[in-house]
Amino acid sequence: MHDLSRLSLNQKTTDPWNLREAVEGCVRAGIPFIGLWREKVAEQGLQESARIVRDSGLRVSSLCRGGWFAGSSARERQERLDDNRRAIEEAATLGTEVLVLVCGPAADGDLVAARAYVEECIEKLIPDAEQHGIRLGIEPLHPMYAGDRSVIVSLQQANQIASRLNHKQVGVVIDAYHIWWEPDIYAQIAAAGERILGFHVCDWLVPTPDMLNGRGMMGDGVIELRRLRTAVEQAGYTGPIEVEIFNQQLWSMPGDEILQLMCERYLEHV
Amino acid sequence: MHDLSRLSLNQKTTDPWNLREAVEGCVRAGIPFIGLWREKVAEQGLQESARIVRDSGLRVSSLCRGGWFAGSSARERQERLDDNRRAIEEAATLGTEVLVLVCGPAADGDLVAARAYVEECIEKLIPDAEQHGIRLGIEPLHPMYAGDRSVIVSLQQANQIASRLNHKQVGVVIDAYHIWWEPDIYAQIAAAGERILGFHVCDWLVPTPDMLNGRGMMGDGVIELRRLRTAVEQAGYTGPIEVEIFNQQLWSMPGDEILQLMCERYLEHV
Numbered sequence: 001m002h003d004l005s006r007l008s009l010n011q012k013t014t015d016p017w018n019l020r021e022a023v024e025g026c027v028r029a030g031i032p033f034i035g036l037w038r039e040k041v042a043e044q045g046l047q048e049s050a051r052i053v054r055d056s057g058l059r060v061s062s063l064c065r066g067g068w069f070a071g072s073s074a075r076e077r078q079e080r081l082d083d084n085r086r087a088i089e090e091a092a093t094l095g096t097e098v099l100v101l102v103c104g105p106a107a108d109g110d111l112v113a114a115r116a117y118v119e120e121c122i123e124k125l126i127p128d129a130e131q132h133g134i135r136l137g138i139e140p141l142h143p144m145y146a147g148d149r150s151v152i153v154s155l156q157q158a159n160q161i162a163s164r165l166n167h168k169q170v171g172v173v174i175d176a177y178h179i180w181w182e183p184d185i186y187a188q189i190a191a192a193g194e195r196i197l198g199f200h201v202c203d204w205l206v207p208t209p210d211m212l213n214g215r216g217m218m219g220d221g222v223i224e225l226r227r228l229r230t231a232v233e234q235a236g237y238t239g240p241i242e243v244e245i246f247n248q249q250l251w252s253m254p255g256d257e258i259l260q261l262m263c264e265r266y267l268e269h270v
Numbered sequence: 271m272h273d274l275s276r277l278s279l280n281q282k283t284t285d286p287w288n289l290r291e292a293v294e295g296c297v298r299a300g301i302p303f304i305g306l307w308r309e310k311v312a313e314q315g316l317q318e319s320a321r322i323v324r325d326s327g328l329r330v331s332s333l334c335r336g337g338w339f340a341g342s343s344a345r346e347r348q349e350r351l352d353d354n355r356r357a358i359e360e361a362a363t364l365g366t367e368v369l370v371l372v373c374g375p376a377a378d379g380d381l382v383a384a385r386a387y388v389e390e391c392i393e394k395l396i397p398d399a400e401q402h403g404i405r406l407g408i409e410p411l412h413p414m415y416a417g418d419r420s421v422i423v424s425l426q427q428a429n430q431i432a433s434r435l436n437h438k439q440v441g442v443v444i445d446a447y448h449i450w451w452e453p454d455i456y457a458q459i460a461a462a463g464e465r466i467l468g469f470h471v472c473d474w475l476v477p478t479p480d481m482l483n484g485r486g487m488m489g490d491g492v493i494e495l496r497r498l499r500t501a502v503e504q505a506g507y508t509g510p511i512e513v514e515i516f517n518q519q520l521w522s523m524p525g526d527e528i529l530q531l532m533c534e535r536y537l538e539h540v
Contacts, residue, residue: 106492109494111451111494112456143414143452144413144481146451146474147474147476153453154453157453180416181423183385183423204417206417206418207418207481211478224379224381
């Protein structure tokens with residue numbers, strides 16, 4: 001894999017750019033895919049965003065994000081489900097097949113109940129996903145986010161949920177940053193197989209400067225990215241590879257320089 | 271459990287205190303156990319530390335820590351094994367039955383090899399442990415330390431290692447902070463059963479102010495401590511419960527106040 005044909009810019013990597021700037025940057029850099037974020041789509045307008053991307057010739061690898069199901073009242077929980085249905089429609093409008101689900105924290109500290117509720121919600125969304133031709137990608141987040149961002153914390157767990165739901169609209173998104181530590185990660189990647197709907201990369205810095213915005217450029221950390229990419233390919237995934245980096249320092253660089261560095265490091269380390 | 275009969279002060283919770291001060295503090299507070307750290311024992315002198323503890327009437331719940339096996343040369347790896355043998359002897363001298371193993375990071379980024387090497391080292395230490403009547407407690411650390419402190423990151427993984435080694439000298443130490451996020455934690459606690467050699471508690475703060483020294487006093491965070499303690503008891507563990515809190519802010523309080531708060535919160539939340 002010595003070309004950029006599978007590379008995708010996850011918009012978060014160039015956070016200071018709006019959607020139009022990110023699309024134009026990708027075109028200049030020869031990056032064929034882009035991973036969009038709903039907040040940036042909303043800022044540009046949904047139809048306008050769809051048009052900008054379509055006109056550019058870029059393909060949309062995924063839309064971030066659905067999920068975040070928990071709520072402290074029945075009304076809030078219903079609003080969250082409705083919002084997920086809107087996210088599915090947005091994904092379809094934007095021309096991607098994958099909606100990434102970040103499943104949120106527990107509303108009341110009960111992790112067991114929160115996890116069961118996530119599964120229940122994903123199941124409820126399947127008919128909507130099917131209707132719009134969207135696949136729901138359960139993205140486990142690193143366990144350090146178990147208290148505030150995601151009760152789904154390992155590929156093993158995401159695989160179990162996807163396996164129980166057992167529907168072609170439901171799969172997993174593997175982000176190297178979130179799962180590289182898993183003791184049986186290679187077995188889990190193999191088990192995920194054709195349920196893999198996305199592969200995200202960045203690096204784990206030692207020390208990690210910030211729990212949210214301290215993620216590293218590929219090659220600057222300790223993750224065995226090529227080994228993981230090879231495993232993901234052997235499991236059957238040959239789709240786009242998104243570079244998603246939350247890093248305050250990176251965001252202070254001009255966007256075109258971020259993309260140039262990202263392309264170099266992708267070719268060298270992924 | 272409405273008394274302090276199983277409570278242990280892990281010395282790290284009162285980090286500014288030396289060993290003698292911590293022992294005297296426990297006696298004043300009516301705390302019957304103490305968990306010692308090798309660096310603090312060394313500072314006071316091994317024999318002197320053993321004498322201080324013996325004279326106080328306290329029992330030693332565990333010694334922290336062996337482990338940290340990886341090295342970048344054969345010589346360094348041998349030194350680390352030798353150091354673990356010394357730690358076993360120190361544990362015996364101090365009158366505890368448990369040496370806590372924090373297994374260290376990979377020397378070269380290869381997690382798979384590093385994990386196999388940890389298992390190999392623990393196996394090598396079994397005869398020494400047996401000779402001195404010490405049980406080796408594999409303590410999984412939170413996955414956010416996978417890059418710099420421990421390649422053993424879940425109770426599931428520690429259980430698998432202990433189960434493969436299958437020797438009465440080898441067990442696991444369960445620290446709520448490190449394993450509370452595990453999707454199947456209650457099944458893993460049950461599976462650990464009589465291999466549970468220790469139970470440590472503190473709390474997970476949201477947000478976490480520091481990845482190392484940002485741990486919380488029980489009740490200040492999101493961990494379901496009582497539920498975990500009940501599960502650990504149901505699995506058969508009725509030994510001491512160590513409060514181990516790495517927290518810079520806590521360490522600025524007078525030691526006796528830390529112990530008072532710790533006793534209150536232990537009774538209320540654990």
